[in-house]
Amino acid sequence: MLNVDEVSKTLSELLWAEKYRPKTLDEIVNQTEVVARLKQFIKEKNMPHLLFAGPPGTGKTTAAHALARDFYGDDYRLYMLELNASDERGIDVIRTKVKEFARSKLPADVPFKIVLLDEADNMTADAQQALRRLMEMYVTVSRFILIANYPSKIIEPIQSRCAVFRFVALKKEDVVSRLSWICSQEKLKCGNDALETIYELSEGDMRRAINILQSTAALGEITVSNVYKVVGLAHPKEVREMIKAALSGNFIKARDMLRSLMVTYGMSGVDIIKQIHREIMSSEVDIPESVRVELADYIGEIQFRVVEGADDEIQLNALLAKMALIGRKLAEVQAKRVGK
């Protein structure tokens, strides 16, 4: 008898970013240096604690899973605890879940277990301190793989206990050839110019590139114009309207729009900031060139503060207030000119 799970698989669809995720180290085509070093661990049947650092979509999580699979085989999940530190970031998780797993008895057939902590840079300082002790205490039975976008947010004592692997943003040809391969698997016609456009828009982030590809396929043909359509759809147009409201001096209205973007839409502060930045730099927002530069400076500052700060909304309100101020000044200049 077939079971439901198996049949479902033939009739259901995964997100392509997952469907085409490399399963083994051999399948990872880019990051050659990293992969070569990781393969050495497989050969030696041993490894230290690892820290994978690099921008999003460069294969960190993929490499961790592939490494574990190459170590333990397809049942690797029996020997690996996977936690996403953004969702479970507190010290309690470290003290309970991670500790329980890390210190549990080693199955007879493996030399160590693996604890995979994704997005580890979102862990609190306390949790990191607790983690550091676990890494020391249970090193004989457990190895830790930490994944982070910003390794500087990982406390020094942990960094010094890990072999650090730096993942670099993917090159254009890597992304384009991967996308083109996916297209052939999915029996899709695609133009090289469309795939190159996807690369430009995804900033070397493979996951994002594949997401764009799949959404474009959902619209129809993989063409440059469809790619742009997808990217436009993915970014709510409310952001542009919010900018316009702020620049026209209507701070309250802009703030209300911001709130709905954050609460209802669920956009993160950084994401909104990045989109504001894109909009400010586009011709859609009609402001003097010098103001674009002035705003870029402040937007950058605000993005930095969001990463440092506690509340996205307050930071973005400061940005909107700045825009309202700039808007007012522009209007005054305009009025003078008309007066003359």
Next chain:
Amino acid sequence: MLVSKKIPWVIKYRPRKIDELVNQDDAKALVKAWLRSWESGKPEKKAALFYGPPGSGKTSMVEAICREYGYQLVEMNASDYRRASDIERVAKVASLQKGLFASKRLILLDEVDGVSGVADEGAIEAILDLIETTKNPVVMTANDPWDVRLRPVRDKSLLVEFKRLTKTEVLNLLKKICLNEKLICDEEALKFIAEKSEGDLRSAINDLEAVAEGAGKITLDLVKQILRARDRVLEPFEVVRNILRSNYVWQAKQNASQTDLAPDELMQWINENLPLQITDPEDLWRAYEALSKADVYMGRIVKSGSWDLLAYATELMSAGVALSIVNDVKSKYRWVKYQFPSKIRLMTQTKEARALRDTIAELIGRQVHASKQKVINYVLPYVRIIFDNNPEMAAKIAVGLNLTDSMVRYLTQRNADAVLNYVRELRKAISEEVKASKPSKTSSGTSPPTKGKGKSTQTKEKEGRGLDAFFKKT
């Protein structure tokens, strides 16, 4: 500020001699006799228990004794002697070593009524031990000496009562301080402080100092304005309004302290109401700039756990914001209706939708190995496009993720019915195929890796790679 560099008045105006203590004549007599008995070498009781309401002079008495009689003070606060071992340590170090050349010592156990039963197990016994073996006078202080647990200690000690000071006694000392500090003080103002202190001299002096700070003349109005507010917890509306109307840093900080709100909540209240009160765009931006920096400090506090930084956050969100209003000062005195932080309100209203969104994000996150937040920001927008535009692909994804009907409806408004139709067809097809199938295995093409522990539907051909040979269970 220069003022803050001075030593606090409660320290500055401490009595130097026993006789300088305000009132407490009975206590003075008892203490002097007790000290004489120590000087003669044969104290009847080795310990004294000073008890009385706060600010009646217990600790001041101890300090005056040390000054006048030349004792070196060995002090332990309630927080120091939580455990028997701590007390034993002091007992050893201080009590027994009455060296030839070392000065004589006086041991002070402050706030003994703070010793709690369970947490400080053995503490009372250790204190009794200390009294037993000490060669130096031991003084304990307590607000409430009649606690049952203190009874054995009480029995071994000379009980010295400190009476609550009268209003006149407090008033007289305040006058003295005013004279000494060359402050112009209205009698009525001082009376108000004295009355409010309820015999607690320490708090009266503190109040006087607080009012005097930044003001040349102490009037009844000023006292009322500062002190009445000080002890009252205000409504958030009032607090924000007071903060925005502040003209001095100390005033803004004081206003910010009159609330039960946690600092981050207060920040939300200010965030909400700033643009309602402030109209000038430049003022508004400056104010937000200050609030934004306060928020950065809050973030650092959360991340590093160093609550020391809270002072800076508070100053920026109160004084920093208030003093940003310079272009249109009048605006801050306008009366505007404030509102409850709508972020909190919106969060409540959208709770269900967000819960649904979060569940979807978690489902997807588990599949694509990403956090909820990342999925919401970087995956959901694309999933929405697929659901809005391609019901067939959407239905397959919905089946793959096992999405409920309401989740599908959340992901697409305009295409929900079409997607759900396909979903039903697919599910039907799946169950039929399962029913019809024979034990023979059908290959499943590019099947994904199995999720979930222990469940393996992988085909055998992949085995034997990597360390499988070494690790494979037998």
